[in-house]
Amino acid sequence: MVDWLKRREGVWLFVHSPAAIVAAIVALAIILGAVFAPWIAQVDPYDLSSFSLFDGLLPPVWEDGANPKYLLGTDDQGRDMISSILYGARLSLVIGISALTIAAVLGVGLGLAAGFYGGRFDAVVMRIADVQLALPAILTALLIDGIARGVLPASVQADLRVAVLTLAIALSLWVNFARTARASTFVQMQKEYVQAAIMMGQRPVRIMFVHILPNILGPLLVIMTVDLASAILLEATLSFLGIGLPADSPSLGTLIRIGMQFLLSGEWWILWIPTLFLVALVVSINILGDFLRDVFNPRLR
Amino acid sequence: MLVIKDLAVKFPSRFGDFTAIEDVDMVIRPGEIHGLVGESGAGKSTVGAAVIGLLSSPGYIAGGEISLGDTDLRTLTPSEAHAVRGDRISMIFQDPQTSLNPLMTIEDQLIETIQAHSDVTHAEALKRAVDLLEEIGIKDAAKRIKAYPHQFSGGMRQRVVIALAICTDPELIIADEPTTALDVAVQSQVLDLIKRLARDRDIAFMLITHDIGVIAQVADRVTVMRHGKVMESGETRQVLGAPEHPYTRALMDAVPPLDRRIDRFRVPEEAPIAGDGPTGNLAEDWLLEGQRSDLLGLKLTDLTVTFAAPRTSIFRKPDPYVALDNVSLTVRPGTIMGLVGESGSGKSTLAKAITGLVSPASGEMRLGDAELPYGKTRSRYHPSRQLIQMVFQDPYSSLNSRHRIGDILEEPLWFYGFVTERAERRRLAAAMLELVGMAPDAIDKYPHQFSGGQRQRIAVARALLARPRFLICDEPTSALDVSIQAEILNLLKDLQSTFGLTILFISHNLAVVRQMADDTAVLRAGRIEEVSSTENLYENPQADYTRSLLSLTPVMPKDWVARGS
Numbered sequence: 068m069v070d071w072l073k074r075r076e077g078v079w080l081f082v083h084s085p086a087a088i089v090a091a092i093v094a095l096a097i098i099l100g101a102v103f104a105p106w107i108a109q110v111d112p113y114d115l116s117s118f119s120l121f122d123g124l125l126p127p128v129w130e131d132g133a134n135p136k137y138l139l140g141t142d143d144q145g146r147d148m149i150s151s152i153l154y155g156a157r158l159s160l161v162i163g164i165s166a167l168t169i170a171a172v173l174g175v176g177l178g179l180a181a182g183f184y185g186g187r188f189d190a191v192v193m194r195i196a197d198v199q200l201a202l203p204a205i206l207t208a209l210l211i212d213g214i215a216r217g218v219l220p221a222s223v224q225a226d227l228r229v230a231v232l233t234l235a236i237a238l239s240l241w242v243n244f245a246r247t248a249r250a251s252t253f254v255q256m257q258k259e260y261v262q263a264a265i266m267m268g269q270r271p272v273r274i275m276f277v278h279i280l281p282n283i284l285g286p287l288l289v290i291m292t293v294d295l296a297s298a299i300l301l302e303a304t305l306s307f308l309g310i311g312l313p314a315d316s317p318s319l320g321t322l323i324r325i326g327m328q329f330l331l332s333g334e335w336w337i338l339w340i341p342t343l344f345l346v347a348l349v350v351s352i353n354i355l356g357d358f359l360r361d362v363f364n365p366r367l368r
Numbered sequence: 369m370l371v372i373k374d375l376a377v378k379f380p381s382r383f384g385d386f387t388a389i390e391d392v393d394m395v396i397r398p399g400e401i402h403g404l405v406g407e408s409g410a411g412k413s414t415v416g417a418a419v420i421g422l423l424s425s426p427g428y429i430a431g432g433e434i435s436l437g438d439t440d441l442r443t444l445t446p447s448e449a450h451a452v453r454g455d456r457i458s459m460i461f462q463d464p465q466t467s468l469n470p471l472m473t474i475e476d477q478l479i480e481t482i483q484a485h486s487d488v489t490h491a492e493a494l495k496r497a498v499d500l501l502e503e504i505g506i507k508d509a510a511k512r513i514k515a516y517p518h519q520f521s522g523g524m525r526q527r528v529v530i531a532l533a534i535c536t537d538p539e540l541i542i543a544d545e546p547t548t549a550l551d552v553a554v555q556s557q558v559l560d561l562i563k564r565l566a567r568d569r570d571i572a573f574m575l576i577t578h579d580i581g582v583i584a585q586v587a588d589r590v591t592v593m594r595h596g597k598v599m600e601s602g603e604t605r606q607v608l609g610a611p612e613h614p615y616t617r618a619l620m621d622a623v624p625p626l627d628r629r630i631d632r633f634r635v636p637e638e639a640p641i642a643g644d645g646p647t648g649n650l651a652e653d654w655l656l657e658g659q660r661s662d663l664l665g666l667k668l669t670d671l672t673v674t675f676a677a678p679r680t681s682i683f684r685k686p687d688p689y690v691a692l693d694n695v696s697l698t699v700r701p702g703t704i705m706g707l708v709g710e711s712g713s714g715k716s717t718l719a720k721a722i723t724g725l726v727s728p729a730s731g732e733m734r735l736g737d738a739e740l741p742y743g744k745t746r747s748r749y750h751p752s753r754q755l756i757q758m759v760f761q762d763p764y765s766s767l768n769s770r771h772r773i774g775d776i777l778e779e780p781l782w783f784y785g786f787v788t789e790r791a792e793r794r795r796l797a798a799a800m801l802e803l804v805g806m807a808p809d810a811i812d813k814y815p816h817q818f819s820g821g822q823r824q825r826i827a828v829a830r831a832l833l834a835r836p837r838f839l840i841c842d843e844p845t846s847a848l849d850v851s852i853q854a855e856i857l858n859l860l861k862d863l864q865s866t867f868g869l870t871i872l873f874i875s876h877n878l879a880v881v882r883q884m885a886d887d888t889a890v891l892r893a894g895r896i897e898e899v900s901s902t903e904n905l906y907e908n909p910q911a912d913y914t915r916s917l918l919s920l921t922p923v924m925p926k927d928w929v930a931r932g933s
Contacts, residue, residue, distance in 0.1 A: 258766075260768040266753065268753040281768075
């Protein structure tokens with residue numbers, strides 16, 4: 068971490084911020100649950116033999132007619148809600164984190180280079196970024212999805228759903244990283260330690276990654292947390308709209324889409340429980356992001 | 369009359385209360401300019417903030433009395449304090465760029481302030497504002513008052529700030545480093561203005577500054593502070609000329625005089641430098657062994673640097689801005705060339721042209737016998753990249769704050785291929801730290817763990833580890849306190865004589881350059897006004913500009929010094 072979060076200053080702030088503690092506990096619980104889903108969940112929602120239609124549409128335990136085996140009830144296929152959610156969150160997080168990683172590498176690399184070289188290269192990169200910003204994420208996803216369907220043989224398409232979705236999300240998030248990295252690099256370029264490195268004749272790649280990058284990590288870390296929440300939401304949106312993951316390997320967004328059909332028929336839990344879960348995850352990550360920003364930017368405190 | 373007795377200010381923190389100032393006593397009579405000097409962290413500004421009631425949160429006054437006339441400033445309610453502020457006490461800040469609202473005309477700002485404190489009509493307020501501007505020396509005030517702050521020069525802006533401060537007829541003005549951001553010519557005008565206002569309007573001034581010369585020039589009485597305590601207080605002439613407290617004496621010893629050259633500054637604890645212990649010797653031997661080449665001089669011929677000016681028309685390319693205009697300069701091998709000039713004169717641009725950060729438009733640069741290629745055409749492997757090293761102005765930005773001192777120092781060693789073995793590099797880096805007067809265990813720390821002066825020593829060590837033959841020092845001490853400045857200047861002198869470096873020493877401070885340089889060049893608006901041997905230039909200046917610079921630099925009158933030194 069960046070100087071161990073400013074030499075324990077951050078730890079002190081954290082201990083004295085109830086919101087951050089609650090957010091961290093919630094986020095950590097969800098992430099651990101998702102990581103260890105295969106061991107925690109009593110049912111594997113991808114394995115048709117592990118659940119039965121006879122258990123379908125059972126309400127949560129505090130409602131009448133519930134089966135205590137299924138704490139939060141089941142959906143129409145008889146899948147345990149908890150298990151579905153844990154597996155769904157697992158997929159959401161995998162997609163969110165890989166998309167974020169791709170976006171960060173691409174965005175930070177381009178932003179650093181744009182800030183370092185300036186001039187024409189900077190102009191080109193930033194105009195591409197502008198174009199990217201003008202395209203809604205859904206459009207980008209549809210575009211990539213369309214290309215994938217056209218180019219790839221049908222046999223591999225199903226297996227590549229996750230990759231296509233990840234790429235689409237990454238493409239709509241890299242701009243944030245590029246802009247932040249570029250602006251921070253401009254500031255660092257004025258610092259004399261960078262001028263000293265240039266004067267020595269060090270290679271541009273070394274100056275960018277060894278000298279400048281560690282100094283702009285603070286704002287990037289903040290963007291990373293906030294954008295992780297965006298990535299998860301984006302995945303949920305795309306899956307909800309049906310561009311994302313299919314019903315047989317449900318992410319949180321897919322679960323919510325399935326739940327929509329039961330909104331008016333009394334089985335509220337199928338929609339509301341995954342939704343609340345998604346909200347809890349995204350809000351807690353956002354609170355952590357705000358907290359990190361306060362740590363790195365003492366003026367806002 | 370302002371009376372401060374036993375004032376103490378504390379800042380609560382997680383680790384208990386931090387005492388910023390304590391036992392501060394001070395009396396400022398009407399019409400008196402009271403200087404408050406001290407090095408950074410002495411608590412000068414805290415005194416001013418406590419008086420005007422603007423202590424930055426969470427600081428609080430822990431004890432003592434502050435009274436203005438017969439008003440006890442400590443017992444005022446917030447609204448009463450607000451009325452006193454501006455009405456009876458005003459403040460002048462350091463930076464005229466930021467203390468005026470850029471979106472309001474001077475007229476609006478003045479009238480707003482006048483009407484806030486007295487019940488007058490707009491027309492009357494305007495008349496008073498124009499009179500005020502005339503009084504502080506802005507010509508054609510009725511017209512200029514319509515202008516925005518950015519249409520004024522720095523000195524004019526500071527005058528407007530002063531006009532704002534006096535427009536309510538205050539009894540006391542607190543001026544916190546009012547001339548630090550200004551060039552000497554403008555500084556002397558602003559100081560004259562402050563002097564005149566104190567005399568004519570009977571205003572008491574608290575003049576907070578770190579510049580002994582400024583104090584000597586305008587202050588009637590002076591209080592010397594250190595670590596939040598008053599060291600010495602009294603009449604300016606007595607305190608500066610015949611200081612009684614050892615700290616004041618040490619401070620006065622560290623101030624570089626303009627009228628003579630002293631070989632070494634007396635610094636309180638003489639840091640062990642050069643050849644102290646076996647490890648220091650290691651670095652020294654290594655540097656001496658590196659002197660394969662002879663002394664290197666630098667010769668600039670008709671060097672011109674231009675920058676693209678902002679475009680004002682789409683049809684026509686703008687005339688470029690000329691930063692350096694046909695500059696010719698010869699730095700003799702093994703000597704120190706001083707380069708003085710005001711801000712914007714092109715001093716730093718010259719350094720950047722030599723180091724290759726800026727491409728000149730025309731002219732020739734020669735280092736020894738070899739020609740230096742222009743900026744971008746200079747290859748990354750050009751030998752000059754090792755032979756020329758630079759010590760920067762701001763030690764807070766010249767060291768990468770995310771790298772350990774060891775990594776920073778080892779970088780030139782492996783980069784130039786001097787030492788391939790890692791353990792050997794570390795040993796040499798530690799030895800070099802000792803050579804520049806620092807503990808070798810600094811090697812595992814980060815830059816933020818050191819003070820400005822220590823960082824500047826590290827920056828010097830980094831430059832030396834490249835085995836340079838030509839060193840550029842761009843305002844190496846202007847960010848430092850005078851006692852630290854004295855140490856760094858001593859260090860540079862020692863290193864120069866031991867290792868036969870050629871140095872280009874850039875500074876806006878004429879007194880500092882006099883102590884350092886063999887030859888001195890005066891730069892003004894991109895042109896060399898005068899070059900000569902330092903003694904000659906200071907004793908017998910030829911150019912009018914040099915003469916005015918020398919006469920405007922605030923110094924302590926010679927006859928104040930009572931002791932024979």
